[in-house]
Amino acid sequence: MLENTALILSTVVLGLALNGPVRAETLSDAVGQDEPRLLDIFTKLHANPEHAFMESETAALVASELKANGFEVHTGIAKTGVIGVMKNGDGPVIMFRSDMDALPIKEETALEYKSTAVKPDRFGVELPVMHACGHDAHTTWLIGMAKILAARKDEWTGTVILVAQPAEELIEGATAMVEDGLYDLIPKPEIIISGHTMGVVPAGSVAIRDGRRMAGTDQVDVQIFGVGGHGSTPHAAKDPVVMAAMAVMGYQAVVARALDQSQPAVLTVGAIQSGDTNNIIPDSATLKVNLRWYSDLERDAMIKGIKSVTDNIANMYNMPKDRMPTYTFKGYSTPILNTTEDTAIARDAMAAALGDDKVLLGMPPVMGSEDFHMLGAPYPDTRILYVEIGSGVPDVYSNFTEKGILPAVLNHNPRYVVKLPAIAAGTTALTAVVMAFLQ
Secondary structure: OHHHHHHHHHHHHHHHHHHOOOOOOOHHHHHHHHHHHHHHHHHHHHHOOOOOOOOHHHHHHHHHHHHHOOOEEEEEEOOOEEEEEEEEOOOOEEEEEEEOOOEOOOOOOOOOOOOOOEEEOOOOOEEEOEOOOOHHHHHHHHHHHHHHHHHOHHHOOEEEEEEEEOOOOOOOHHHHHHHOOHHHOOOOOOEEEEEEEEEEEEOOOEEEOOEEEEOEEEEEEEEEEOEOEEOOOHHHOEOHHHHHHHHHHHHHHHHHHHOOOOOOEEEEEEEEEOOOOOOEEOOEEEEEEEEEEOOHHHHHHHHHHHHHHHHHHHHHOOOOHHHOOEEEEEEEEOOEEEOHHHHHHHHHHHHHHHOHHHEEEOOOOEOOOOOHHHHHOOOOOOEEEEEEEEEEOOOHHHHHHHHOOOOOOOOOOOOOOOOOHHHHHHHHHHHHHHHHHHO
16 A cells, blocks of 8 residues: 555656646636636626727726736737737747627616616717627636636647737727737737627537638718708708618618629618707718628628719709718728638537537528637738637527527627626637647
8 A cells, every 4th residue: 555655656746847737627627716706807897898999997907817827918009908928939829819898788687797887988978888799708718718828838839819809899999909009019820719709509508610600891981961951941951861861771772782692791771860959951961881791792882882872862962072972981890701620620629628519510600790800900811710609598509500599689789698607618618729729
């Protein structure tokens, strides 16, 4: 018995000498030990959301956590963006991005940690704010990942770049970080990885699929000019409200009649802004237009169609050249496509970390959009990888795949809830993916 004990002790000592501390826990076990802390961070983030480009408190928390784990930290990129860099010998450069911004929505959940906040947006307008898209979970995953990567440096080599990005909801934050000198601070990444909560996948599970994942998008403000006047004498004015209404209906024909119907495309007018009262014909109207597409042909056709419809309406009202419609292009992002090879690597890594039964086939391509991959816009050969992290109830996936039933509430809804098992599962899965590419 004593001889056996001595043999065991000598083996442990030899392991310590050759390989460093012996660590028995799996990646999932390590995240599980950190789960109470991560849940505390998540609930505090959820209760204290911040508007796009106003994420100062969230950014400060991320920076503090990254510094505590030995990352080289840079802050204030595109106002509130944060990056953490950890170099660990020779190897690939891998970027992981989480977004921090919330939405101008008044929360209607029954959560104990619900948001009741009303805060100024970047224009100083006081608006309710809620994490209705899971960015509080995304930020928590990054914080959890930072701790695990720092603690398990003996398991990977290369350079990891963790990015906490502002203003994803505007489809502006990633591009803003690049334009604000991101690559003056970091090397070019070989691949950019990001995960998103998915309400059609049960919390505790993840999903991934190759090919088309999310659509490209443009956010366009169309300003239509008229001639204001009294509501009782419309013949003496040129009504931009009527012109705007005509334009909205005309835009629908662009998608229905000018595009290849085999290619997915969406044109939505999300807001019409004009006038202030009942009996005044205003001087102008603004249409806030959103485009979604997978092909540049469809994108170009929609933009051409919008301009053609609106300009011809203005011409019909004999508007002079200096009062023709204007077009302001704001957020822009290209489509997201996962390669077959990277998808296979990620699936294997997540199956090893969570169990094969917890890795599901990702959703069919959607017309929603993201902008994390725009962080790689200066480098067209940088690959991208998008992972879906379950945030729904246990039977949500089977309801959708077997019966075609979607949940009653999904993201951007005031009652959207991320189920708590998503925090540990997302941290585990995404850390496993990042480490797989680092190895």
